Amino acid sequence: MQELVLIQPGGRAQEESARETALAEARREFESRLAECGPLAYRVARGVLRNSADAEDVAQEALLRAYRSFDRLRDRSRFRGWLVRISYRIALDRLRSSKRREQRDTEWGQPEHQPPSPTAEDLAASSEFQVRLERALEELPEKLRFVLLLAAVEGHTIEQISEMAGVSVGTVKSRIFYARRQLAEKLRCHVNLSRTR
Amino acid sequence: MPCEPFQDALIEAAASGEEPRGELRAHLKDCAACQAVFDREQSLFAGVDSGMRVVANAEVPPSLLPRVRARLDEVTAPRYQAWLPKWYVLAGASAMLAFFFVLQSFRQPGMEQKPVETSANTTQASPQTNSPQKEKPSTVAAPNSAFVVPRTHAYAERVHVSRSVSNAEPHPEVLVPRDQEVLLALYAKEWRGQKPAPMVVTDSNDSGLKPLEVPPIQIAELDVKLLAESDAQ
Numbered sequence: 001m002q003e004l005v006l007i008q009p010g011g012r013a014q015e016e017s018a019r020e021t022a023l024a025e026a027r028r029e030f031e032s033r034l035a036e037c038g039p040l041a042y043r044v045a046r047g048v049l050r051n052s053a054d055a056e057d058v059a060q061e062a063l064l065r066a067y068r069s070f071d072r073l074r075d076r077s078r079f080r081g082w083l084v085r086i087s088y089r090i091a092l093d094r095l096r097s098s099k100r101r102e103q104r105d106t107e108w109g110q111p112e113h114q115p116p117s118p119t120a121e122d123l124a125a126s127s128e129f130q131v132r133l134e135r136a137l138e139e140l141p142e143k144l145r146f147v148l149l150l151a152a153v154e155g156h157t158i159e160q161i162s163e164m165a166g167v168s169v170g171t172v173k174s175r176i177f178y179a180r181r182q183l184a185e186k187l188r189c190h191v192n193l194s195r196t197r
Numbered sequence: 198m199p200c201e202p203f204q205d206a207l208i209e210a211a212a213s214g215e216e217p218r219g220e221l222r223a224h225l226k227d228c229a230a231c232q233a234v235f236d237r238e239q240s241l242f243a244g245v246d247s248g249m250r251v252v253a254n255a256e257v258p259p260s261l262l263p264r265v266r267a268r269l270d271e272v273t274a275p276r277y278q279a280w281l282p283k284w285y286v287l288a289g290a291s292a293m294l295a296f297f298f299v300l301q302s303f304r305q306p307g308m309e310q311k312p313v314e315t316s317a318n319t320t321q322a323s324p325q326t327n328s329p330q331k332e333k334p335s336t337v338a339a340p341n342s343a344f345v346v347p348r349t350h351a352y353a354e355r356v357h358v359s360r361s362v363s364n365a366e367p368h369p370e371v372l373v374p375r376d377q378e379v380l381l382a383l384y385a386k387e388w389r390g391q392k393p394a395p396m397v398v399t400d401s402n403d404s405g406l407k408p409l410e411v412p413p414i415q416i417a418e419l420d421v422k423l424l425a426e427s428d429a430q
Contacts, residue, residue: 039257046255133248152253
């Protein structure tokens, strides 16, 4: 049996105008959060990648992805944590792919691994301890690194980190504890050596 | 007092950032070496924390937000435009699919079959002289059920359609013995008419419709001659 649907004249135009209004509303709301959360996305990416240019690309990508899926985020109060997780995942993916690329380049007979050329900002921040710390941070398990980064970024509280990471407060505390201890173990030699000099 | 039992507690106290308590606190008061190690551990953890703050709170490039806004502008416009063609494509594909299924429901096996049809060049006279590739076993009349061809209602509609299609083609010539011409004429009349012919199109499963009982055609032995031979005559 054929089913007929009555279409009101002008219904389509109304639909389109409603959609446009919704889009404009979503854009406005996203923009209001962009100024607040954009830097956070960048800092999380920078903490993982240790390179300003890459971090900027990743933050941009994360923000665009967040915008595209913004209408699917029902609880807008979770935007911050959601964006942080997107940014962290993209940064990790990029880090892994760049590591694979470096490995491939090495295998293809390049003389030595050349780290990405540091920016002026990178150079300013790179004391020997800092460099070692960042290397040690890179070697941390992802879960520990994530909470430690969040703890360091913009002075988030344990509760905020718990919400952003989607784990309990106790888990956040223990992860931060183990992360700091592992970093300290990796850096202890350096500290002892520098004291004996 | 030996220092070894306090080593782990000392590091854990430094890692947690809390002041040492209990026995450890008492030991640190008495042991200068352990106090020195504890101070070193505390400064190490402080260094880790301050280093982490440097890592994590890098200056945000001023170009970040303008770049993101520009990309958002790019994304927003084509997003809406790209959405419409997708819908059109989907709607078109759905319509095509629906049309295909409707067409398929008409195109059952034996659709193009006509109950009585022969090629114009065929000299064999028989009411069931369909071309061999179109013929189906179910359409061949059994000796006792001559024209009773069990079919579904869908087939009845198809016959109707195919009939209108075949109107464009020249009518086939059916050769039957002289004593069966009357019957054939009757059948042809039914066939050309627009009303459905129940004697041809009936549903064997439908108990409400009974096939029309038609006495079997008595086909006399045919005198088949080659075309060339008949032309010569």
